[in-house]
Amino acid sequence: xxxxxxxxxxxxxxxxxxxLRRKTKNASLLAIxxxxxxxxxxxLFFLSALKRESILILKDAPDMVVQRMVAGRQxxxxxxxxxxxxxxxxxxKVTPRLWGYYYDAPSGGxxxxxxxxxxxGFIKIGSGVSRLRxxxxxxxxxxxxxxxxxxxxxxIKEVLPYESELAAADLVIMSDLDFRKLFKFPQGHATDLALxxxxxxxxxxxxxxxxxxxxxxxxxxxxxMLRTYDSIFDWRGGMMLVMMIAAVLSFIIFAWDRATGxxxxxxxxxxxxxxxxxxxxxxxxxxxxxxxxISLSAFFFGVIAAYVHVYFFxxxxxxxxxxxxxxxxxQFKLVPAVDAYQLGVLFFLTVAPYTFATIIPCxxxxxxxxxAAMRS
Amino acid sequence: MVKKTKDEILIKTFRIRKSTxxxxxxxxxxxxxxxxxxxxxxxxxxxxxxxxxxxSIAKELQLTDLCLFTEARYTRHPAMGDVHAAFQDHPLALxxxxxxxxxxxxxxxxxxHE
Numbered sequence: 069x070x071x072x073x074x075x076x077x078x079x080x081x082x083x084x085x086x087x088l089r090r091k092t093k094n095a096s097l098l099a100i101x102x103x104x105x106x107x108x109x110x111x112l113f114f115l116s117a118l119k120r121e122s123i124l125i126l127k128d129a130p131d132m133v134v135q136r137m138v139a140g141r142q143x144x145x146x147x148x149x150x151x152x153x154x155x156x157x158x159x160x161k162v163t164p165r166l167w168g169y170y171y172d173a174p175s176g177g178x179x180x181x182x183x184x185x186x187x188x189g190f191i192k193i194g195s196g197v198s199r200l201r202x203x204x205x206x207x208x209x210x211x212x213x214x215x216x217x218x219x220x221x222x223x224i225k226e227v228l229p230y231e232s233e234l235a236a237a238d239l240v241i242m243s244d245l246d247f248r249k250l251f252k253f254p255q256g257h258a259t260d261l262a263l264x265x266x267x268x269x270x271x272x273x274x275x276x277x278x279x280x281x282x283x284x285x286x287x288x289x290x291x292x293m294l295r296t297y298d299s300i301f302d303w304r305g306g307m308m309l310v311m312m313i314a315a316v317l318s319f320i321i322f323a324w325d326r327a328t329g330x331x332x333x334x335x336x337x338x339x340x341x342x343x344x345x346x347x348x349x350x351x352x353x354x355x356x357x358x359x360x361x362i363s364l365s366a367f368f369f370g371v372i373a374a375y376v377h378v379y380f381f382x383x384x385x386x387x388x389x390x391x392x393x394x395x396x397x398x399q400f401k402l403v404p405a406v407d408a409y410q411l412g413v414l415f416f417l418t419v420a421p422y423t424f425a426t427i428i429p430c431x432x433x434x435x436x437x438x439x440a441a442m443r444s
Numbered sequence: 445m446v447k448k449t450k451d452e453i454l455i456k457t458f459r460i461r462k463s464t465x466x467x468x469x470x471x472x473x474x475x476x477x478x479x480x481x482x483x484x485x486x487x488x489x490x491x492x493x494x495x496x497x498x499x500s501i502a503k504e505l506q507l508t509d510l511c512l513f514t515e516a517r518y519t520r521h522p523a524m525g526d527v528h529a530a531f532q533d534h535p536l537a538l539x540x541x542x543x544x545x546x547x548x549x550x551x552x553x554x555x556x557h558e
Contacts, residue, residue: 084462088462122510125507126510129502129506130508133508135524165506178514178515180511182505184505229497231494231495231496231498232501235502235507239505292523297523365473368477372477372480375484390512392519393515403494403495404483404487
């Protein structure tokens with residue numbers, strides 16, 4: 069046993085000396101390799117954390133939201149719909165929701181305006197809005213109402229906590245009265261209806277009943293809302309797939325280059341080792357250790373850097389992609405969601421192919437005559 | 445005579461084998477990795493507490509979406525939009541917001557509009 073360990077240690081020693089002889093080349097190789105692992109691991113960490121948080125935050129979302137379509141576009145829902153839908157068997161509660169978007173011209177940000185039970189003249193704002201407008205509790209925010217009369221002056225009653233940015237960074241919460249005044253919102257209408265049902269298994273039947281009664285209604289089930297986020301944060305979809313493909317492709321090119329190209333110097337080295345009595349298995353073990361030293365180090369450096377990047381610094385490298393042209397962007401700290409399965413896949417996708425890609429050309433060189441290997 | 449490199453002189457001076465240095469470095473890496481996994485586990489245990497304010501606001505206001513992309517109406521509430529959302533501004537308004545390329549149309553809506 070000790071002999072086997074000693075043999076491995078000796079070969080490892082030799083392979084490290086061999087790597088250090090081509091220091092610049094191998095250092096750049098390690099840097100690129102680490103960068104690729106870092107990019108893929110950061111993306112996986114970021115997506116799995118956001119996916120997990122979306123499930124946790126939206127677990128109490130309405131069971132169903134009913135919108136109304138007019139000529140294929142979303143329109144306001146008359147409150148009569150709410151009464152009739154509430155009378156359907158299986159519906160526990162129907163809440164007409166009043167919400168909309170307000171373009172804040174001075175800052176250029178899009179705010180989401182929602183209503184809650186609040187005294188008129190007061191608002192609660194998300195911490196993103198507070199940052200954007202540089203306003204805090206007891207300050208007054210002026211919003212231009214749609215009827216072009218006197219602007220609406222609203223006093224900030226509360227700034228929502230920083231921890232809630234992922235759900236509420238751009239929210240302005242006001243009373244129904246202020247909302248209707250701000251948007252000249254017609255009485256007897258709501259933006260949409262939020263439904264709570266007694267049995268979630270009856271949701272699709274209920275949705276069919278609603279569409280039968282109101283062909284202009286568009287029900288959106290909770291499962292569909294969650295699936296939307298599932299598809300956004302799915303690494304197999306959207307821009308994430310493009311980023312992932314770019315990283316994986318560069319890795320394949322990188323490994324392919326290693327697998328096909330064995331330099332004349334390396335070939336000569338193998339020839340010399342064979343001529344002084346090394347077995348083919350020793351040469352392969354040497355090359356295995358060379359590949360393993362690089363790939364294992366790159367894996368650890370890349371994954372550790374990715375973890376720090378995503379969970380300690382909130383993924384600053386991804387922010388320009390997510391921010392796009394938005395003026396108001398939530399600043400959130402993600403709760404780590406590390407999946408052993410994902411890490412295992414990442415390990416076998418990065419470490420294993422590279423190590424084997426290093427061995428294969430050497431196996432070909434090691435099985436030919438040492439004389440021919442030295443001359444080639 | 446072969447000139448010794450600085451590394452070789454340093455290693456000879458301290459009589460440490462390169463393989464030992466590598467193994468120690470790998471053990472440090474494994475330890476750092478394990479510490480991060482422990483960190484992840486301890487933060488995850490407090491996830492409910494850390495997200496409590498978001499969860500309570502989402503419940504109280506019956507929120508349907510996360511505040512991720514605020515640049516356009518239909519990217520702010522992707523669960524509430526439809527596949528025609530990008531064309532609402534004018535008939536030739538193809539997708540022009542960067543986050544539009546991050547947000548694929550939800551599958552149930554795709555089916556409905558096919």
